[in-house]
Amino acid sequence: MKSIIFKLTAVLYVIVFSMTLFAADKGKDIIVVLDTSQSMIGKGGSNVMPIVKESLKAEIEKFNVGDTLTFMTFDTDVKSYDTVTLNDANDKDIVKKYVAQVEAGGWWTFTDNMIRAVVDKAAQIKSLNPDRLQIVLVFTDALDDPPPSEKGKRIKITDYAELQSDYVYIVNFNNSNMSALQNKIQTVSTGNVEVINAGDNPEAALDGIGNKIDDMETDYARKNRPFFLNPFFIAALLTAIVLAVLLYMMRAARYKVAGVIKYRNLDKVRVEWEETDLGRFLRKRVAVGKSPTFEHYLRDYDDAKPVVFEAVNFRGNIKVE
Numbered sequence: 001m002k003s004i005i006f007k008l009t010a011v012l013y014v015i016v017f018s019m020t021l022f023a024a025d026k027g028k029d030i031i032v033v034l035d036t037s038q039s040m041i042g043k044g045g046s047n048v049m050p051i052v053k054e055s056l057k058a059e060i061e062k063f064n065v066g067d068t069l070t071f072m073t074f075d076t077d078v079k080s081y082d083t084v085t086l087n088d089a090n091d092k093d094i095v096k097k098y099v100a101q102v103e104a105g106g107w108w109t110f111t112d113n114m115i116r117a118v119v120d121k122a123a124q125i126k127s128l129n130p131d132r133l134q135i136v137l138v139f140t141d142a143l144d145d146p147p148p149s150e151k152g153k154r155i156k157i158t159d160y161a162e163l164q165s166d167y168v169y170i171v172n173f174n175n176s177n178m179s180a181l182q183n184k185i186q187t188v189s190t191g192n193v194e195v196i197n198a199g200d201n202p203e204a205a206l207d208g209i210g211n212k213i214d215d216m217e218t219d220y221a222r223k224n225r226p227f228f229l230n231p232f233f234i235a236a237l238l239t240a241i242v243l244a245v246l247l248y249m250m251r252a253a254r255y256k257v258a259g260v261i262k263y264r265n266l267d268k269v270r271v272e273w274e275e276t277d278l279g280r281f282l283r284k285r286v287a288v289g290k291s292p293t294f295e296h297y298l299r300d301y302d303d304a305k306p307v308v309f310e311a312v313n314f315r316g317n318i319k320v321e
Contacts, residue, residue, distance in 0.1 A: 027066035028133040028217060029125050031165070032056065033118055035140035037075040040104040040173070048173045048202055049104050052139055055206035057096045060086075062210050068129075070121060071098045075106020076147050078117035083125065111144040111181055119163045119188060126164040133220040134165045135213060141173035141199075144181060163189040167216050169209070175199035255311040257286045257320055266300045278309055278320075285310045 034056075040049045063069065063086050070083040081098045084091050118136060126134060168189055172178045178195045186193040196212075198205030258279040265274045276296055278286050287294040289306025309320050 026132050027064065027068070027129075028135060028213075029068045029070070029129055030063065030213075031070045031072065031118060031122060031125070031134070031136045033072045033074060033114060033136065033138045034099075034102060035075065035109060035138075036073045036102060036104045037106040037109045037145075038104055039109075039141055046141075046173070046199075048141060051202045052173075052206070053099050053102070055203065056099050056139075059206070059210055060092050060095050060099075062213075063092070068125070069095050070125065071095060072114075072117065072121065073102055074110065074114035074117070075104075076108045076110050076113075077106075078114055080117065080121055108147040109140065109143070109145040110147060110150060111140075111184070112146065113150075114138075115163075115185060115188065119161055122163055122165050123161055131224075133167075133217060135216060136163070136165045136168040137209065138168070138170045138185075139173070140170065140181075143176060143178070144184075163191070165189065166191040166220055168193040169212065170195045171205065171209070172197050173199055173202060255284045255313070255318055256282055257284065257309045257311050259309070259320055261288065261296075261309075263298060 034052065040052070041047045060069065065087055067086045068083050069086060071081040073079045081095075084095050086092055086095075118138075122134060122136065163185065168185055168191055170178055170182060170185070170193070172195055175197045182193055182195050196205055196209070256279065260275050260277050262273050262275045264271055276288075278296075281295045283295060286296065286309045287306040288296040288298060288301070288309070289303065290298060290301040291306070294306050311318050312321055313319075314321075
């Protein structure tokens, strides 16, 4: 019985360990898109660029080992920096230097061009990490304002592939109506697109993004966990194991060694035959030999190995072998 229980316990540990491996954080892929039109530095609005830069650098520090971060900027054109896997502080410093060196000098805000570039970049990253959470953060303070040369030949974004990101957040720095941009991104996005108004209190809004990312990770893990990590499945599995152990113990309780052994006692002057009732041990296995650890100790037994009697099921009947 002990061996069976030990085996069941070992199986349970293997299952729990496997679940731990599968449940481990797979990391996430973040795409940060920053508006670099001149309105971000106060041309026609407030100068929010210093706050955005500092908040972004602080947020980068909160990302986990194994996460990837792709930094992109847009105004008339889109610039995409190399994707960095954040394995240590040096990797985070690389991305923070990207952010620090950005200048807001663009005359226009060409959002169609930005959306197309983000769709392409997100698809490229998703093809490398199909099972990981992907988040897009767009920081802007203006509505769509393409250059005059592009207004007559607008990009039809629906002609391109879908945006495969799981969550898209548009951080709005002037509290203007972003529904047009939100709807445009939602049209091509498979994930949820949400606007965060940061015009009244940019610092608080940017600080809250970290909490939103944590919530996203929890939500994504819950929606995409394997079936064997479902609490109901785990509860059913543990219940089945407990029932199996109890059933075995109940069945094993029927198996008890019964019978009498006779042996000669050489300790006495006159050698006599003595007997021991094996049923008194109430055990499935009874060892008789020269060791106090055996159920029945015989000092004059010569062999180091004991004689073992075991109750077994023989054609539906309990026998001793």
